[in-house]
Amino acid sequence: MAINKVVMAALKAISYRDIDVKENYKMHRNFVNITRKHYLKPFYKTRDDEVYTDNYKIPVRIFSPEEEGNYPCLLFFHGGGWVTGNIDSYNKVCTNMSKLTCHNVISVDYRLAPEYPFPAALEDCYEVAKNLLKNKGSKYKDITIIGDSAGGNLAAALSLLARDKKEFKISRQILIYPSTYNDHSGTSPFPSIHENGTDYLLTSKRISDYTQLYISNKNDLRNPYFAPLLAEDLTNQPKTLIITAEYCPLRDEGEAYGKRLREAGNYTEIYRIKDGLHGFFALPPRFPQVKLCYDIINRFLCEVK
Template identity: 60%
Template sequence: MSISKLMLAALKALSYPDIDVKNNYKFERQVINATHVHLLKPLYHTWDETISTDDYDIPVKLFSPNEERDHPVLLFFHGGGWVTGNVDSYHKVCANMAKLTKHIVASVDYRLAPEYKFPIGLNDCYAVAKAVMINRRFLTTPQNKLILAGDSAGGNLAAAVSLMARDKGEFTVAKQILLYPSTYHDHTDSSPFDSVRQNGTDFLLTSKKISDYMELYESSSEDRTNPYFAPLLADNLKNQPQTLIITAQFDPLRDEAEEYGRKLKQAGNYVKIYRIKDALHGFFSLSPSVIQVKHTYKLINEFLKGED
């Protein structure tokens, strides 16, 4: 048996049976929150901020690799299907990211569906990005280059914020890091992407869960054709940030994320696309000592230090 098959068996064993997300999303939130409690004294510096909008104060937690605050800022949007997850459940991910990239990581606690449906969470993310660039929030160095990052639904939000920033013309996103992002609207058997059928039943994230999350996120069925909901549907992908797309071999979102990268390239953007072998959706939340995570950080740091 090859190492790939051994890893595949282990990944399947780590996955759990599909659940009815639409009826159990509150329970799923509780489980996620309960399994991300932080008891040890941190080896990094963190503090809280808020960005005020007309109707909501958006919490933002910042992580610095040390007590100094003169590092560049990376704005991060967490995953969780737009329905679960928060800055606490991504505490370790953001702390590790700050340490390993030497950036201040600003984690946005955007509002979740179904209580707050599309585009409310997206608008929260855009509002924080705008505050960083226009009002100079969190920036302690003279740099003015905005870097966005997100995983899964957070990658979707990062891509949508980049599109929205170009369309509104209020600020420019310099770089975006999209970790196994959702970019399309159909994850049924009629999907044009083979990875939905190949990886949509046996692993942690199933095609059914993706579909359930999207139903909870959408305000109406018309949202499915909105490029801010499904960036792959955008007619115009010109003038987008330098982009790094990381996908996982055993992820139903793999093919749509890679296709988004190819379309960005075709539109004339600088894009790097990497598929991580023997990885499944969500692997970036594992320890940085895991080989797939270690390799991903190598790619991220090369991208951050790359061409301007």
């Protein structure tokens, strides 16, 4: 359904109370994690595990369909501006994802900025992907990477990094309203930043604050592993599904990335969810935008090999 006037007024009121994320990121992180935490019911099939690197362990949580079976796998990177979110706050999203796609879902609890700035989150996601895709004894097969918002950014960057390092190959990626560019201020070339950057919960100011917390230095802003749309070479990328939202400030840069992937010779599908807001993917499946999103995802997973 379209956004009515009452909902629009409420969105504007909430959006204009934007806190200074840079100054209050710990409070903001705690608020997000507490309000979005979902305690799993006993009948949900989950398992916590860890991927070991040379210096530390990366927590992951594995969500499986209720019935036993040899299911394909979605490797999921959560959103939150690289600053908030964790595997607990995305429990409900991942249980729904596993149930609605009939896939195992492996959710990665990557390190967060600013304590661990770029490229720490990307390195963690890369290590988990390498562990799965290079491990011939792994029971998880037919792996597709997927992420929303900052997680979509990490998925796109991971695909570029995997191509360049040549340690493993990613066959498919699903990017849900991904961040792909380096400028979300008044100088952004994308209309959606100006049209949707103040009234729809995720503001352009908040995106810019997240960016400043994520980068190590200003040179990161020009790094294609930070902003994949800056990559000069986008050849040899996975088959890609990009889903954007009509009222999302990141809409146009996500679609621009898809068009550039297509121009570089990659199989790419781009869909814009009408009346969708940034973050709609975390809503219950009964919402029409979420239902349509999963219809698109399931068709892609079934038909694009």
